[in-house]
Amino acid sequence: MLKMNRSVKMEIGNHELPAGVLIFNPQQSSIISANDYLAEKLGYKSTALNGQALSCIMDDAEVIALPKEASHSTRIRLQDNKGRNHAFVVSAKPLQENMCLVLLEESVESQLSIELEQDRARLLAEQTQKNELISKLESVNAQFVQTEKMAAIGQLAAGVAHEINNPIGYVYSNLQTLAGYLGDLRQIIEAIDQVSEIEELKILKNTLDYEFIRNDVSDLMSESAQGIERVKHIITALKDFSRSDDEKTESSDLQQALESTLSVVWNELKYKAEVETDYGELPLVECNLGQINQVFMNLLLNAAQSIDDFGIIKVSTRSLNNRVEIRVEDSGHGIEPEHRSRIFEPFFTTKPVGEGTGLGLPLAYNIIKKHGGSIELESTPGKGTAFTVSLPVTQLKSGR
Ligand SMILES: Nc1ncnc2c1ncn2[C@@H]1O[C@H](COP(=O)(O)OP(=O)(O)OP(=O)(O)O)[C@@H](O)[C@H]1O
Ligand SMILES: [Mg+2]
Known part of the structure; x- marks a missing residue:
C-alpha cells in the first residue's frame, strides 16, 4: 500500500497540477497521504498530514459527509493550520479499503468550467465551419459529376452521330431505290390498261425485272425498319443519359x-x-x-x-x-x-x-x-x- 501511496504522490506531486490528492481511511477517519499541493494549501509541510486524523483538517460534520463511494462534484470545506476555510470540489474513488479524493479549489474549478465552456464554443464553431466545408465539397462534387457527365457525353457524341448516321444512310438510300421500284411498278400497272396482248405485258415485266423488284421490296422494307429501330434505340439510350442530375x-x-x-x-x-x-x-x-x-x-x-x-x-x-x-x-x-x-x-x-x-x-x-x-x-x-x-x-x- 505504501508503494501505491508513493506512486500517487509522485504522479501528482511532480506535476504542476492545481489539484489536491487526499487518500484517507474511512474506518479510522485518518489521513493516509496528502499530496504536496494540498499540504501546502493548508499550510503544512510536505508529509506533515500523513497519518493524522481527518479532524485536523475538517470539522466532524465534514468527516461524516465525506464520500464513501465513487462520486463527482461533491463539495467539501477544509481548514488550514490557521483555522481558515477552503472550499473544494471533490471527485472520489475507492482505492482498496481506502478512498482517494481529488480536490479542486472552487475558484480553480470555476476557471476550468469557463475554459471548458470556451473550448466547447470553439469546438462548436469549428464544427459549423467543418459542416460548411462539407456542404461546399458536396456541391463541388455534384458539379464535378455533372461536368464529367457532360465531358463523357461530349466524347461520345461523335460516336453516337456515326452510329445514327449509318442506319439513316441506308434507310435513305433504300427509300430512293424503293421510289424507283414504285415508278417501275406504276408503269406495269398502267400498261395493263393499254396492252392488247398478255405476252406484251410479260415482256414488260421481264424488262423491268418484276421478280427482282418483288423480292427486293420486302428486303428493303425490313432492313429500313431495322435501321429506324436502331436509331430509336440509340435515341432512347441518349435520353437516359441526359436525365436531370x-x-x-x-x-x-x-x-x-x-x-x-x-x-x-x-x-x-x-x-x-x-x-x-x-x-x-x-x-x-x-x-x-x-x-x-x-x-x-x-x-x-x-x-x-x-x-x-x-x-x-x-x-x-x-x-x-x-x-x-x-x-x-x-x-x-x-x-x-x-x-x-x-x-x-x-x-x-x-x-x-x-x-x-x-x-x-x-x-x-x-x-x-x-x-x-x-x-x-x-x-x-x-x-x-x-x-x-x-x-x-x-x-x-x-x-x-
Ligand atoms: N478494365 C481495366 N483494365 C485495365 N486498367 C484499367 C481498367 N479500368 C481502369 N483501369 C486503370 O485505371 C485507370 C483509371 O481509370 P479511370 O476510368 O478513372 O480513368 P481513365 O480511364 O484513365 O480516364 P477517363 O475515364 O477519365 O477517360 C486507368 O487509366 C487504367 O490504368
Ligand atoms: Mg475511364
Missing part, C-alpha cells in the same frame, strides 16, 4: 439500362471486343438511373480501352438476397499491382495525355457509394480485369 431514385430495370449503355458505347466497343452478355433474373433496383448508366459506361469504356487488339468483354448480372451484382469483365492488359490502390484516385490515369482524364472510376465509386453499394476489382496483368458492382435493391430513406 437530381438525386431522385426510381425503380429501374438494370438489364435494360445495360442494354441502353451498350448501345451508346457500341461505337467504341465494336472494333475492340466481342460483347457477351449473361443476364440473371434481376428485381427492379431503386437507383438514380442516369448516374448508374454513367457507371456502366465508364466500366465498359475502360474495358474496351484495356484491350490492345481484339478481345472479349463479358457483362453479367445476378441477384443475391436483397442486392444485385453487375460484373464487367475484360480480356485486356490488366492492372499492374502498383496501380491497384490508385485507380480510384481522381486524375489517376495510365492513358496518354489527352486520352484519359482519370475521372471515370472515382466518379463511378462516388455514385456507387452514394447508393450504398460497392465496387470490387479482380485483375491479372496480361490476362484481364473484372469490376463487380454490388447495389442494394432498395435505398435506405436517409441513405442518399
Whole structure:
C-alpha cells in the first residue's frame, strides 16, 4: 500500500497540477497521504498530514459527509493550520479499503468550467465551419459529376452521330431505290390498261425485272425498319443519359439500362471486343438511373480501352438476397499491382495525355457509394480485369 501511496504522490506531486490528492481511511477517519499541493494549501509541510486524523483538517460534520463511494462534484470545506476555510470540489474513488479524493479549489474549478465552456464554443464553431466545408465539397462534387457527365457525353457524341448516321444512310438510300421500284411498278400497272396482248405485258415485266423488284421490296422494307429501330434505340439510350442530375431514385430495370449503355458505347466497343452478355433474373433496383448508366459506361469504356487488339468483354448480372451484382469483365492488359490502390484516385490515369482524364472510376465509386453499394476489382496483368458492382435493391430513406 505504501508503494501505491508513493506512486500517487509522485504522479501528482511532480506535476504542476492545481489539484489536491487526499487518500484517507474511512474506518479510522485518518489521513493516509496528502499530496504536496494540498499540504501546502493548508499550510503544512510536505508529509506533515500523513497519518493524522481527518479532524485536523475538517470539522466532524465534514468527516461524516465525506464520500464513501465513487462520486463527482461533491463539495467539501477544509481548514488550514490557521483555522481558515477552503472550499473544494471533490471527485472520489475507492482505492482498496481506502478512498482517494481529488480536490479542486472552487475558484480553480470555476476557471476550468469557463475554459471548458470556451473550448466547447470553439469546438462548436469549428464544427459549423467543418459542416460548411462539407456542404461546399458536396456541391463541388455534384458539379464535378455533372461536368464529367457532360465531358463523357461530349466524347461520345461523335460516336453516337456515326452510329445514327449509318442506319439513316441506308434507310435513305433504300427509300430512293424503293421510289424507283414504285415508278417501275406504276408503269406495269398502267400498261395493263393499254396492252392488247398478255405476252406484251410479260415482256414488260421481264424488262423491268418484276421478280427482282418483288423480292427486293420486302428486303428493303425490313432492313429500313431495322435501321429506324436502331436509331430509336440509340435515341432512347441518349435520353437516359441526359436525365436531370437530381438525386431522385426510381425503380429501374438494370438489364435494360445495360442494354441502353451498350448501345451508346457500341461505337467504341465494336472494333475492340466481342460483347457477351449473361443476364440473371434481376428485381427492379431503386437507383438514380442516369448516374448508374454513367457507371456502366465508364466500366465498359475502360474495358474496351484495356484491350490492345481484339478481345472479349463479358457483362453479367445476378441477384443475391436483397442486392444485385453487375460484373464487367475484360480480356485486356490488366492492372499492374502498383496501380491497384490508385485507380480510384481522381486524375489517376495510365492513358496518354489527352486520352484519359482519370475521372471515370472515382466518379463511378462516388455514385456507387452514394447508393450504398460497392465496387470490387479482380485483375491479372496480361490476362484481364473484372469490376463487380454490388447495389442494394432498395435505398435506405436517409441513405442518399
Ligand atoms: N478494365 C481495366 N483494365 C485495365 N486498367 C484499367 C481498367 N479500368 C481502369 N483501369 C486503370 O485505371 C485507370 C483509371 O481509370 P479511370 O476510368 O478513372 O480513368 P481513365 O480511364 O484513365 O480516364 P477517363 O475515364 O477519365 O477517360 C486507368 O487509366 C487504367 O490504368
Ligand atoms: Mg475511364
